[in-house]
Amino acid sequence: MLSSLLLKEWLKLKRYFIAALLLNIGICLKIFFDIRQQIYSEHSEMVWYQAIHIQTVLYQDIRYLPLITGLVLAAAQFVPEMMGRRLRLSLHLPGSREVMLFFSLFSGFLLFLMICGLDAVLIYLTLKMYFPVEVAVSSLPTMLPWILAGLLAYFGGVTVLLEMNWSRRIFLSLVFAVLISMLFSGSGYGWFIPALPWLILLAPLALLSVFESGRRFQERGV
Amino acid sequence: MNAIEVHNLRHQYSERVIYEDLNFSIPEGSICGLLGKNGQGKTTLVNILMGFLKPVAGKCLVLGEDSHDLPPATRTRIGLLHEGHLAYEFMTISQTEKFYSGCYPNWEREVFFNLVEKMGLPHNHKVANMSCGQRSQVVLGVIMAQNPDLLILDDYSMGLDAGYRRLFLDVLHDFSALGGKTIFVTSHIVQDLEQLVDTMIFIDQGKIMQTGLDDFMTSFHKYVFLNKSELSLGKDDIITGFEQRGEQVSLYSFADTQQVVQHLTTLGVQTKDLRKVDMTLEDGFIGLMGKY
Numbered sequence: 108m109l110s111s112l113l114l115k116e117w118l119k120l121k122r123y124f125i126a127a128l129l130l131n132i133g134i135c136l137k138i139f140f141d142i143r144q145q146i147y148s149e150h151s152e153m154v155w156y157q158a159i160h161i162q163t164v165l166y167q168d169i170r171y172l173p174l175i176t177g178l179v180l181a182a183a184q185f186v187p188e189m190m191g192r193r194l195r196l197s198l199h200l201p202g203s204r205e206v207m208l209f210f211s212l213f214s215g216f217l218l219f220l221m222i223c224g225l226d227a228v229l230i231y232l233t234l235k236m237y238f239p240v241e242v243a244v245s246s247l248p249t250m251l252p253w254i255l256a257g258l259l260a261y262f263g264g265v266t267v268l269l270e271m272n273w274s275r276r277i278f279l280s281l282v283f284a285v286l287i288s289m290l291f292s293g294s295g296y297g298w299f300i301p302a303l304p305w306l307i308l309l310a311p312l313a314l315l316s317v318f319e320s321g322r323r324f325q326e327r328g329v
Numbered sequence: 330m331n332a333i334e335v336h337n338l339r340h341q342y343s344e345r346v347i348y349e350d351l352n353f354s355i356p357e358g359s360i361c362g363l364l365g366k367n368g369q370g371k372t373t374l375v376n377i378l379m380g381f382l383k384p385v386a387g388k389c390l391v392l393g394e395d396s397h398d399l400p401p402a403t404r405t406r407i408g409l410l411h412e413g414h415l416a417y418e419f420m421t422i423s424q425t426e427k428f429y430s431g432c433y434p435n436w437e438r439e440v441f442f443n444l445v446e447k448m449g450l451p452h453n454h455k456v457a458n459m460s461c462g463q464r465s466q467v468v469l470g471v472i473m474a475q476n477p478d479l480l481i482l483d484d485y486s487m488g489l490d491a492g493y494r495r496l497f498l499d500v501l502h503d504f505s506a507l508g509g510k511t512i513f514v515t516s517h518i519v520q521d522l523e524q525l526v527d528t529m530i531f532i533d534q535g536k537i538m539q540t541g542l543d544d545f546m547t548s549f550h551k552y553v554f555l556n557k558s559e560l561s562l563g564k565d566d567i568i569t570g571f572e573q574r575g576e577q578v579s580l581y582s583f584a585d586t587q588q589v590v591q592h593l594t595t596l597g598v599q600t601k602d603l604r605k606v607d608m609t610l611e612d613g614f615i616g617l618m619g620k621y
Contacts, residue, residue, distance in 0.1 A: 111431030118419055191415055195381055199409050200432050201401035326383040327376070 108202055109210060115197075116184060116214035123183035124218045127176045131169075131222050135229035138166045146237055158238065162295040164249060166230050173223050173250075173257025174287065180215045181264025189268055198325055208321045212265065212314065219261055223254045248297040255306055256290040259283060262313035269320035271327060279316065330393070332357045332479050332511035333378065338387035340373060347373055348535045351387065355528065357478075360505055360512040362522040365532035366618050371515040372412055374532070375483040378513075379409055392479060405433060408477035412484045414465040418457035422450065425467060426474075433475045441474035444500065461488035469500060479511045480504065486518040494521055501525055523610035533618055542610070551612050552580045552589055554603035567592040570616035581608075581616025 142165055145154050157163040164170075188194040197207050227247055234243035263283030270276045290306075293299060299306070331354040338351035347370040355361045365371050376382040378389055380397045389396035394403045420428060422445055430436040448463050456464055465485070472480065480501075486494050498521060504510055505525075516522055522529070529545060531538045540548075549569070555576045562571045562580070567588060570581035582589050586605055593600045608616075 108432050111428045114424070114431070115417065115420075115428055118417075118424060187417075187419055191413060193415055193417065195379075195411060196415055196417065198381070199379065199404055199407075201405040202432075203401065325381060327381065 112207060112210040113214055116211055119187055120180065120183050120214065120218055123179055127179055127222055131172055131176065131226050134168055134172055135226055138168055138230065139233045142233060142237060158242065164294065164296065166246065169226055169230065169250070170253050172226065173254045174260045176222050177219055177257035177261035178264050180219055181261050181268065184211060184215050185265050185268040194324060204321055204325060205318060208318060212317060215261060219257065223257065245296045248300050248303060251303055252290040252299040255310060256287045258310055259287050259313055262317055266316040266320045269317065269324050271324055330357050331355060332392060333513060334390040336388045338384055338389060340377065340384045346535060351537060353530055353537055353539050355511060355513060357511050358509055359528050360526045361528040361530060362526035363513065363515040363530045363532060364519060364522070364614055369532050369534070371532065372483055375481060375515065378481060406478040408472035408475050408480045410468055410472055410482040410485055413487060414461065414468045416456050416464055416468050421453045421455050422467060423452040425456065425471065429471050429474065435476050437474045437476055441470040444470035444473060462490060462493035465489055465493055465497065469497060473500060473504065478509065480513065482512065482514040484515050484517060486516045486521055494518060498525055519611040519614045520609055531617055545613060546608070548583055549608070549613050549616065550582055550605050551608035551616060552582065552586070552603055553606050554578050555601040556599050560598060570619060572620070
């Protein structure tokens with residue numbers, strides 16, 4: 108049963124995963140070439156001053172990429188399930204709704220993490236090539252709020268897609284939009300570090316909204 | 330034992346009441362057709378029976394379990410066909426087989442491919458690129474390969490031509506011949522059900538009438554007579570349904586010929602050449618439910 112569920116999710120996701128992966132790699136390459144060009148075409152002291160003293164994040168281009176990736180993966184997985192309410196096919200399978208939903212989310216989450224993990228590694232390697240290792244290491248806490256925003260976008264996208272009631276959909280969209288916008292409200296290196304452990308601990312709570320929408324789907328919004 | 334039991338079911342959408350105190354049961358091993366005009370709540374009932382809709386009140390038992398909380402082991406025993414032959418359109422034939430075979434421990438691979446290979450399509454053919462009839466074969470293959478004890482088919486005939494409908498009926502006949510299998514089916518092609526069901530449930534404006542097919546076909550009658558004037562006959566204790574095409578009047582009733590003639594005479598209706606004629610199930614359906 109588990110392998111069947113994962114197969115189904117992979118069949119839905121694979122094209123979008125590959126497209127998202129290529130887009131993410133492309134943006135990371137662009138960041139690499141941009142930094143390299145800056146280093147070679149400008150005074151390296153200027154680049155150092157920008158990066159270290161005025162805290163210009165040189166990989167800003169990647170800022171909204173996890174958000175887009177999360178939304179794309181959510182849509183790839185759950186738009187086909189909601190067309191004609193096909194999710195009923197899965198809900199009739201001999202397994203619990205929660206387990207079925209959990210493995211659907213697990214599949215999307217895993218692919219999302221792979222893409223974001225690759226982004227983090229590529230950005231780290233790019234920075235390490237031209238800056239001290241401390242600057243490279245700081246990219247991870249700097250990117251984490253963006254990755255968390257992508258994760259919230261993924262869970263929020265799934266929640267909204269599963270929800271059958273339009274007024275609830277709008278309300279849930281607003282709630283997730285506010286939460287996500289908080290994660291983009293600051294700038295600079297590691298600006299969210301003090302709150303990060305709490306946010307990481309609280310992020311799984313978003314799963315509750317997915318399971319609740321799943322329950323409401325099965326009961327058709329009752 | 331009953332495969333399906335419905336007790337005091339009530340459901341409504343906003344102010345519109347679909348059922349009020351609905352009660353019926355379907356014994357194991359029977360083939361029951363649910364008949365009703367469009368919008369009478371056939372699909373709603375299937376959705377309630379399969380736990381996809383929570384009724385406002387009442388209880389439904391499917392294979393002895395509460396329909397709203399069917400345990401996985403019970404769902405394994407139920408083959409479900411959704412209206413419109415729902416299938417995963419992003420899968421190919423072989424992916425569909427691989428997916429479902431991993432979900433059902435008693436999956437019968439040969440049964441699936443025997444049905445699907447009748448279409449002559451390659452196994453890498455995508456469900457999304459199939460016609461409605463071809464998709465119905467894949468769905469039928471999926472359901473039959475599960476070897477369920479109870480089949481619930483919601484309008485299996487939707488979008489199917491005569492050939493695919495006949496194929497469906499053949500498979501259902503073979504399935505019921507295995508013994509101990511229960512089929513609960515809705516269809517808008519009433520004459521197909523005449524060849525299949527042994528029990529029928531007519532549903533109309535939230536009320537139901539459950540009857541055996543043979544009982545219905547012997548106790549319900551179609552009468553025809555000629556009348557030049559445009560008649561306007563309402564339903565009453567004798568007249569269940571009535572239609573007029575030119576001079577030809579068709580009248581439906583559970584009463585015998587003598588009672589019908591007497592009743593029409595009392596109403597002042599001329600009944601030239603009144604006689605009882607053979608009735609198909611579709612005639613019976615129209616006579617009982619009306620056209621609109």
